[in-house]
Amino acid sequence: MKPSPSQEETDVPMPPIKPGERDRSLAAEVRQRSGANFNRCFQCRSCGNGCPFVQAMDYPPNVLLRMLQYGMDQAVLESKTIWVCVGCHTCSSQCPMAIDLAGIMDVLRLAAMERGVRIAKPYIPDFHEEVLRSLKRYGRAHKLGIMWRYKLQTRRLFSDMDTGLKMLAKRKLELQPSRVKAIKEIEDLFQCYWRKSK
Amino acid sequence: MSAYPQLDFSYFPGCSMATTAAESNASMMKAAKILGLNLIELEDWNCCGSSSAQTLCKDLSLGMAARNLSLADPGRPLVAMCPRCLLYLRRAQEALRKNPDIRQDLEDRWGRTIPLDLEIMHFLEVLVRFAADRLKQSVKRSLKGLKFVPYYGCTVFRPPDLDREKFYQGEMENILHVLGAEPIVGAYTHRCCGSFLSATDPEIVTPLVNEIVDSAVLAQAHCLVTACAMCQLNLEIRCNSKVKLPVFHFSEVLALALGAEDYEGWFIRHLVDPRPLLQDLALVA
Numbered sequence: 073m074k075p076s077p078s079q080e081e082t083d084v085p086m087p088p089i090k091p092g093e094r095d096r097s098l099a100a101e102v103r104q105r106s107g108a109n110f111n112r113c114f115q116c117r118s119c120g121n122g123c124p125f126v127q128a129m130d131y132p133p134n135v136l137l138r139m140l141q142y143g144m145d146q147a148v149l150e151s152k153t154i155w156v157c158v159g160c161h162t163c164s165s166q167c168p169m170a171i172d173l174a175g176i177m178d179v180l181r182l183a184a185m186e187r188g189v190r191i192a193k194p195y196i197p198d199f200h201e202e203v204l205r206s207l208k209r210y211g212r213a214h215k216l217g218i219m220w221r222y223k224l225q226t227r228r229l230f231s232d233m234d235t236g237l238k239m240l241a242k243r244k245l246e247l248q249p250s251r252v253k254a255i256k257e258i259e260d261l262f263q264c265y266w267r268k269s270k
Numbered sequence: 271m272s273a274y275p276q277l278d279f280s281y282f283p284g285c286s287m288a289t290t291a292a293e294s295n296a297s298m299m300k301a302a303k304i305l306g307l308n309l310i311e312l313e314d315w316n317c318c319g320s321s322s323a324q325t326l327c328k329d330l331s332l333g334m335a336a337r338n339l340s341l342a343d344p345g346r347p348l349v350a351m352c353p354r355c356l357l358y359l360r361r362a363q364e365a366l367r368k369n370p371d372i373r374q375d376l377e378d379r380w381g382r383t384i385p386l387d388l389e390i391m392h393f394l395e396v397l398v399r400f401a402a403d404r405l406k407q408s409v410k411r412s413l414k415g416l417k418f419v420p421y422y423g424c425t426v427f428r429p430p431d432l433d434r435e436k437f438y439q440g441e442m443e444n445i446l447h448v449l450g451a452e453p454i455v456g457a458y459t460h461r462c463c464g465s466f467l468s469a470t471d472p473e474i475v476t477p478l479v480n481e482i483v484d485s486a487v488l489a490q491a492h493c494l495v496t497a498c499a500m501c502q503l504n505l506e507i508r509c510n511s512k513v514k515l516p517v518f519h520f521s522e523v524l525a526l527a528l529g530a531e532d533y534e535g536w537f538i539r540h541l542v543d544p545r546p547l548l549q550d551l552a553l554v555a
Contacts, residue, residue, distance in 0.1 A: 124462045128474045156474070159321065160424035160462035181325055199470045203322035207334070211316040213285040219469065232472055235507050242539050244290040244503070252316045257380060261333035 094143030098183065102140060106179040110137045112169040119163035119173050129153040130192070133163050133173050136180075149184040153177075155193035195226045208262050211252025216245040274306030274404055279396060280348045281309035282338055284355035285317050291499030291519065293536035298351055298393060298521035304408055304528045305401045309349060312341045318358040321466055335362035336376050336384055344385035351393045351521070353425035353498045360390050392426065393521070394441040394497065405448055410529025412450035415551045418523070419454050419486040420446070421494045423501040424462040442497060442520055449527035457485040457494075463504040472508060479508040487513050492547055495520050506541040516544035526553065 103109060113134065120132030130152045131139065139148050148154075154177050163173040184191060191197055202222040206214045219236060239245050252258055287295040302309050319334035335358045342348045350356040366373040367386050377383055397405065420442040443453040461482055464475030483505060486494050493516040496502045505517045522536050526548075533554065537545050548554040 124464075124478050125467070125474065128471070156467070156471075158462065158465035158467055159324070160465065162424065162460075162462060178324070182328065185326060193470075196467075196470050197326065199466065200322035200325050203320065204326060204330070207317050207319075207323070212288070213317050213320065215285070215289060222469070235472070238507065238541060239290070242541060244539065246289045250285075250288060253314050257337060258316055258334070260379065261330055261337070263329065 089142050089144075095145075096141070096143045098145040098148065099140045099143065101183065102176055102179050105182075106172065106175040108172040108176050110140065110171050110173075110176060112171055113137050114169065116168060118166045118168060122162050122166045123157075124160065124162065125156045125158070128156045133157075133177075137171075137173075137176070146189065148180065149187065149189045150192055152192040154180045154184060155191065155196045195222075195228075198222065198226055204262075206249070208259060209255075210249045211255055211258040212250050214246070214249035216240075216247060217249060219245075272304060272306035273408075276306050276308045277400055278308045278310060278346045280342045280346055281311050282315055282318075282342075282348060282350045282355060282359065283311060284315075284350065284352040285320070286352055286499040286503075290503055293539045294351065294499050294502070294519035294521050297519060297525040297530065297533070297536050300530045300532065301521055301525040301528050302393075304525070304530070305397075305404045307396060307401060310343075310346075312338060312348075315341060318352075318355040320354060320358070324358070331358065332362050332365055332372070333376065335359050336366060336373075337380065339363060339366075339388065340376070340380050340382040340384045342385060342388055344383075344388055347389040347391055347396075349391055349393055349396055351499070353392070353423060354500070356390065356392050357425055363388065363390060392438055392497075394426075394438050394445070397445055397524075398441055405445065408528050409449055411527055411553060413446065413523065413527050413553065414450040416446075416451040416523075416553070417454050417490065417492045418446065418451055418495045418518075419457040419489065419491045419493070420459055421482070421486075421496045421501060421505070421517075422460050423496065423498040424460060424465075426497050438497070442495060446495065446520075446523060446527075449524070451523070451527075454486070454489045454491040457489040457491060458482045463498075463501040464508065465500065465504075468504045468508055475504060475508045476510055479505055480511045483509045483511050483513075483515055486515055487511070491515065492551075493518055493544065495523055509542075514542045516540065516542045516547055518544060 115134050117134050120126050120134050126132050136148055136153050157177040159174045161174045167173060199222050202218045203213055206218050283295060315338050316334060319331040323331035323334055338359060339362060350359060366384055373384055426438045447453060464478050468475045495518045497520050502517050502519055526533055
């Protein structure tokens with residue numbers, strides 16, 4: 073049967089993917105660390121359709137799973153998707169095959185940090201780093217300090233300034249940090265080998 | 271003072287309740303006092319680790335949450351109000367049950383035991399399990415006429431690794447209905463508020479928050495009532511819809527119904543002032 077014209081038009085040349093020849097070490101690692109068996113996925117797209125953040129992602133979660141199965145490790149780890157995901161678990165609770173997609177995203181973020189790949193949304197881990205710096209110093213999150221240093225570091229000091237001012241006016245940002253007394257117990261927990269030491 | 275025999279609980283506030291959502295903390299403490307629930311703050315508690323430790327380092331995340339467990343008195347339940355804190359505390363306990371070596375290491379390091387059977391619960395559960403009768407008897411200011419959307423956010427009961435645990439769907443409606451308020455259905459109640467993307471990518475979060483608030487407006491609610499301090503903040507600071515609704519912390523509405531009079535101090539901290547609504551309903555002067 074002749075293909076319909078519309079099919080011909082969408083026939084974009086793609087580099088051939090030969091699943092049998094692919095190294096699927098990341099897929100195996102993710103299965104092992106997350107405990108989620110994503111080979112059950114039959115691409116129903118419930119995850120992507122329900123995700124509140126899918127518009128800010130480069131690949132919907134179901135596509136990311138398929139890429140993982142194809143061994144496209146670098147593209148997966150360098151995707152925006154894994155950083156835009158905040159772990160709200162909407163996908164996990166909607167998946168008819170009970171695949172914990174949010175748990176998979178968690179492992180992918182860690183793998184991206186551990187392997188030092190290019191991060192598609194670098195200021196998101198920068199923000200988390202700032203939070204951790206505050207936690208290491210005080211044992212608790214000092215939000216004013218976190219936002220100030222985060223904005224300095226990412227050179228976005230004046231973006232979103234009105235929100236910060238409103239929060240200050242409503243005394244939602246404490247000027248002084250609250251501290252844990254036994255701070256040594258907290259410091260000793262900061263042993264992540266790949267963390268930037270600061 | 272409370273008219274009831276006192277029940278003791280350990281209480282983990284967490285960073286949001288201690289700072290940005292101090293009004294939620296104050297109103298919860300007030301309500302607890304009226305109901306005879308004695309919430310004893312964990313001595314020298316630390317941050318639960320939050321999404322940041324969870325994202326960057328699993329061991330750190332576990333250690334931060336576990337230290338709080340090690341500070342808890344095994345003889346009484348541990349209560350949290352922030353859903354994320356609750357999640358990380360429960361997850362840590364679950365992980366330590368499965369990994370006795372890690373638990374031993376942490377216990378040796380701190381010289382304290384980590385109670386694995388400690389009950390960790392949300393404040394909503396405390397109300398339903400321990401104070402249901404007291405609630406009915408303590409209504410001083412009926413919330414009659416107040417139409418609210420119960421907004422749970424994403425975390426109170428969602429996470430799959432805890433799906434065999436208790437969950438809290440419907441509890442806000444149950445409690446506030448007893449106090450006279452009218453729950454509104456047909457609006458978003460669990461859709462994520464954007465979480466920390468509110469700090470890094472407000473342009474992603476604003477449309478989401480608008481959808482949530484707009485859905486409540488469409489459903490003809492007067493306000494939203496949240497179970498999560500971070501949701502409350504995001505729904506207020508990131509909404510730029512034409513019609514903005516007041517967003518209450520659950521504890522504020524609860525304390526109000528129980529007759530609290532120190533609400534001014536809570537409501538001046540809101541970006542959308544809820545007082546005109548409450549005055550219209552003759553709930554406050």
